[in-house]
Amino acid sequence: MNTALGPLGIVPPPKIPRRQRLAQWLKARMHQRLAYDRPLFHHGSAGLVIFGTLAMALVALGMPTGLGALVDIGGFVLINTVALYAAAQLCSVLLTLVFVPVPRLFAGYFLYVGLEAYFIFYYSEFGLLMSALFAAAYAICGALAGMLLGQILKLRGRGLAIAGIVVAGALLINVAANQLRGASDDAAPAADMGSYDSSADGALDMSLEDALPVASIDAENPALPGGYSYRTFTYGSGSDKQRSEYGAQTELLTTSVDASAYIKKWTWLKQQFWGFDQSGLPLNARVWMPEGDGAFPLVLMVHGNHLMEEFSDAGYAYLGELLASRGFIAISVDENFLNYSVWSGIPEQDMKMRAWIMLKHIQQIQSFSTLTDNPFFNKVDFSKVSLIGHSRGGQAVAMAVDYKRWFAKDEGLASIAEVDFASVVALAPTDKEVDKASARLKDVSYLTLQGARDGDVNSFYGDRQYIRTSFTLGSPYFKASLYMSEANHSRFNSDWGMMDERVPGGLFLNQHNMMTQAEQQQAAKVYIAAFLEATLHGNEAYKPLFENNRAARDWLPSSSDYVSRYEDASFLAAARYEEDVDKLTLPSGGKLSAEGFNVWEESEAKDRDNRNKGSRGAVLEWDAAATYTLELAATYSEAVVSKGLDTFSFSMENTGDAEAVPQIELELVPAHGEAVRLPLSSFNDIPLPFETQFTIVPWLEKRMKEGKYKASMESVFQTYSLPVARFAEAGGWPSGTEIKRIMFYFSGAPGRVMLDDIGFYK
Numbered sequence: 001m002n003t004a005l006g007p008l009g010i011v012p013p014p015k016i017p018r019r020q021r022l023a024q025w026l027k028a029r030m031h032q033r034l035a036y037d038r039p040l041f042h043h044g045s046a047g048l049v050i051f052g053t054l055a056m057a058l059v060a061l062g063m064p065t066g067l068g069a070l071v072d073i074g075g076f077v078l079i080n081t082v083a084l085y086a087a088a089q090l091c092s093v094l095l096t097l098v099f100v101p102v103p104r105l106f107a108g109y110f111l112y113v114g115l116e117a118y119f120i121f122y123y124s125e126f127g128l129l130m131s132a133l134f135a136a137a138y139a140i141c142g143a144l145a146g147m148l149l150g151q152i153l154k155l156r157g158r159g160l161a162i163a164g165i166v167v168a169g170a171l172l173i174n175v176a177a178n179q180l181r182g183a184s185d186d187a188a189p190a191a192d193m194g195s196y197d198s199s200a201d202g203a204l205d206m207s208l209e210d211a212l213p214v215a216s217i218d219a220e221n222p223a224l225p226g227g228y229s230y231r232t233f234t235y236g237s238g239s240d241k242q243r244s245e246y247g248a249q250t251e252l253l254t255t256s257v258d259a260s261a262y263i264k265k266w267t268w269l270k271q272q273f274w275g276f277d278q279s280g281l282p283l284n285a286r287v288w289m290p291e292g293d294g295a296f297p298l299v300l301m302v303h304g305n306h307l308m309e310e311f312s313d314a315g316y317a318y319l320g321e322l323l324a325s326r327g328f329i330a331i332s333v334d335e336n337f338l339n340y341s342v343w344s345g346i347p348e349q350d351m352k353m354r355a356w357i358m359l360k361h362i363q364q365i366q367s368f369s370t371l372t373d374n375p376f377f378n379k380v381d382f383s384k385v386s387l388i389g390h391s392r393g394g395q396a397v398a399m400a401v402d403y404k405r406w407f408a409k410d411e412g413l414a415s416i417a418e419v420d421f422a423s424v425v426a427l428a429p430t431d432k433e434v435d436k437a438s439a440r441l442k443d444v445s446y447l448t449l450q451g452a453r454d455g456d457v458n459s460f461y462g463d464r465q466y467i468r469t470s471f472t473l474g475s476p477y478f479k480a481s482l483y484m485s486e487a488n489h490s491r492f493n494s495d496w497g498m499m500d501e502r503v504p505g506g507l508f509l510n511q512h513n514m515m516t517q518a519e520q521q522q523a524a525k526v527y528i529a530a531f532l533e534a535t536l537h538g539n540e541a542y543k544p545l546f547e548n549n550r551a552a553r554d555w556l557p558s559s560s561d562y563v564s565r566y567e568d569a570s571f572l573a574a575a576r577y578e579e580d581v582d583k584l585t586l587p588s589g590g591k592l593s594a595e596g597f598n599v600w601e602e603s604e605a606k607d608r609d610n611r612n613k614g615s616r617g618a619v620l621e622w623d624a625a626a627t628y629t630l631e632l633a634a635t636y637s638e639a640v641v642s643k644g645l646d647t648f649s650f651s652m653e654n655t656g657d658a659e660a661v662p663q664i665e666l667e668l669v670p671a672h673g674e675a676v677r678l679p680l681s682s683f684n685d686i687p688l689p690f691e692t693q694f695t696i697v698p699w700l701e702k703r704m705k706e707g708k709y710k711a712s713m714e715s716v717f718q719t720y721s722l723p724v725a726r727f728a729e730a731g732g733w734p735s736g737t738e739i740k741r742i743m744f745y746f747s748g749a750p751g752r753v754m755l756d757d758i759g760f761y762k
Contacts, residue, residue, distance in 0.1 A: 217542060273308075590632045592631075661749075
C-alpha cells in the first residue's frame with residue numbers, strides 16, 4: 001500500500017473524522033467543567049440546595065393536594081431535587097461550552113434557586129421588581145450560608161461548631177414556628193382617657209369624675225356554657241370520598257342537590273377529588289343538638305373561601321358547642337367543594353351557590369323534622385332561624401336571607417317562605433355585587449365583626465351591609481357591629497391557621513401583638529352568643545352590650561381595643577345626611593349650623609380602599625374651639641317625647657390625627673329649663689383611629705399584593721348612646737321635657753370627624 005508523502009517527505013497524521021474531533025473537543029471541555037468549582041463553591045452549592053428545598057417545602061404547604069402535608073412536601077421536594085440537579089448540571093455544561101470562566105456548577109444551582117424563588121414571590125403577588133430583588137437576595141443568602149457553614153465545619157472544634165449550628169437552627173425554627181403559630185405579646189394598653197375641663201355659657205357642666213357609670217348587664221357572661229347537655233353528629237351523602245364523617249360514619253343520609261342550572265362547568269380534577277359534579281352536590285353538616293324537649297331555635301354556620309383541600313367546616317366547633325349548651329341547634333355547613341383549589345380552580349357562580357346551598361340545607365332540615373324517627377323531629381323552631389357566615393360565607397348568609405333577589409324564579413325553594421329569619425351574623429364578610437345586586441336586609445337583626453388587622457378582607461365590608469339593613473319603625477330588630485384593633489381574618493376559624501395568606505406570602509404578614517386565636521374566638525363568643533340570646537331567646541338583658549361595648553369590658557380580651565356601632569328599630573333620625581345636599585337643613589324641618597370649623601361639608605363615607613360605603617355624613621375639621629348645632633323642628637321634638645324615646649345617639653368616625661384624642665362635649669337644650677353639657681368620654685371612649693402595620697417590614701406595605709396594604713388606617717363609626725335622663729337629672733328637667741337644640745362642642749388639639757345617624761331611640 002503506497003502512502004502519500006508531504007512536501008518534506010514526512011508522513012502527515014491521519015485525517016480524523018469531524019464527529020470524532022467534536023467528541024474529543026467535548027471530552028476535553030467536560031474535563032474542565034468543574035475547574036472553577038473550588039471547595040468554597042461546593043459549600044455554597046450545598047447551601048443553595050438546602051434553601052431551594054426549604055422554599056419548595058413552603059410551596060407544598062401552600063398548594064395542598066389533599067394527600068396530606070407530608071406526602072405533598074415529599075413529592076414537591078423530590079421533584080424539585082431532581083429538577084435542581086438536572087438544571088445545575090445542564091447549566092454547567094452550557095457555561096463550559098461557551099468558555100465562561102466561573103464556578104459553573106455553583107452558577108447552575110444559583111440560577112435555579114434564584115428563578116425558583118422569583119416565581120414563588122411573583123405568584124405570591126410581590127410584583128416583578130420586588131420578586132426579582134427578593135429572589136436574588138434569597139439565592140445570595142443560600143450561597144453565603146453554605147459557604148459559612150463549610151468554613152465552620154473546617155474548624156478544629158468541629159463538634160462545638162456543629163452544636164452551634166444546631167442551636168442556631170433551633171432558634172430559626174422557633175422564629176418560623178412563632179410566625180406560623182401567630183405568637184403575640186400582650187397588646188399595649190389603651191390611651192389614657194383622662195378628664196379635662198370644660199365650660200359653657202348658661203349651661204351646667206359635669207366633669208368625668210362626676211359622670212355616672214355605663215349601664216351594666218344583668219346577665220351572665222354569654223361566652224360561658226349554658227345549662228343544656230347536647231350531642232354531636234353529622235348528616236351527609238354517605239359516600240364522601242375525603243371524610244368518613246360524611247361517608248360511612250354519617251348518622252343521617254341526605255339527598256344530593258342539582259346545581260346544573262347555575263354551574264355549567266365542573267373541572268375534571270375537582271370531580272376526581274370529590275367524586276361528584278355540579279349535578280350532585282352533597283348536603284353535609286356537623287350538628288350540635290341540645291338534649292331535652294324542643295323546639296329550639298336553629299342556627300346555621302358556614303365558612304368562607306379557603307383552600308378546598310384544607311376543610312373548613314369543623315373550624316366553628318367552639319361556637320357549635322357553646323350555642324348548643326345555651327339551647328340552640330347549631331349546624332356547621334360543609335361548602336368546601338365550592339372553595340378555591342390551586343389545582344382545579346373555583347366553581348363559577350360560587351357566591352350565589354354558597355347562599356343557595358344554605359337554603360337547601362334548611363329545606364333538608366325541614367324534611368328531617370317531619371320524620372318521627374329522626375333527631376330533628378319536633379326539635380326545630382323554624383320561626384327563629386339565624387345564619388352565621390365567615391368571609392364569603394358572611395356575604396352568603398345575607399344573600400340567603402334576601403334570597404328572592406337572586407332566586408325568585410327557583411321553584412325548588414318554595415318551602416323557604418315558611419321560615420322566619422330572625423338574625424344574621426357576619427364575621428369579616430366580603431361584599432361583592434352578584435348579578436349587579438347586593439343583599440338588603442329588611443326587618444332582620446344584623447351583627448358583623450371585623451378585625452383591623454385582617455390581611456385577607458382588609459376593609460370593613462360588613463359596615464356596608466350594616467348600612468343596607470333597615471327596619472320597620474317600632475319592630476323588635478336591631479343591628480350592631482364590633483371592630484377589633486388586633487383581630488385578623490383566619491382566627492375566627494380554628495382550622496384556618498394563624499395567617500391570612502397561604503405560605504409563603506403569609507410569612508411576610510405582621511403578627512406582633514395580635515390577639516391569639518383563643519382571644520379572638522372569646523370576643524366572637526361573647527358577641528355572637530349575646531346576639532343570639534337577644535334575637536332568638538328574646539333576652540333583652542344583653543342589649544347594653546351592643547349599645548356600648550364598655551358594658552362588657554370584663555368579658556372581652558384586654559389585648560385589643562374595640563369600636564362598636566348600634567341602631568334599633570325605635571331609632572328616629574334627626575339627621576342621616578342622605579336626604580338632600582343642603583347642609584343647612586334637617587329632613588324634619590330643622591336647621592343645621594356650624595362655627596369655627598376649617599371644613600364643614602357633607603360627603604360619602606369611605607373605606608380603607610377609599611371607596612364609598614353607601615352612606616353620607618357631616619365632615620367637621622377644626623384647629624381651635626368649634627361648635628356644630630342642630631335646631632330641631634317642633635314636630636320632631638314632640639315625636640321624640642310621644643314615642644318615649646329616652647336615649648340620644650349618634651355615630652362618629654374619628655378621621656383625624658392618630659395621636660390626639662379629640663375633646664368633645666354634648667349639650668342638650670330643653671324647650672323649658674337650663675341647658676346641660678356633658679363630656680362625651682363620660683359615656684364611651686373616643687377611640688383613636690387604629691393604625692395597622694400589615695407586613696413585617698413597613699416598606700412592603702405599598703409594594704406587596706399590588707399595594708393592598710398601603711392604607712394603614714381605616715376610619716370606622718363608633719355609636720354613642722347618651723341617656724337623656726343623665727342630662728335631665730343634672731338640669732332638673734321634669735319628665736317629658738322636649739329637646740329643642742343639640743350642640744356639639746369641639747376643643748383641644750386640632751381634629752377631624754364625620755358624624756352620621758343622629759337621633760333618639762328607646
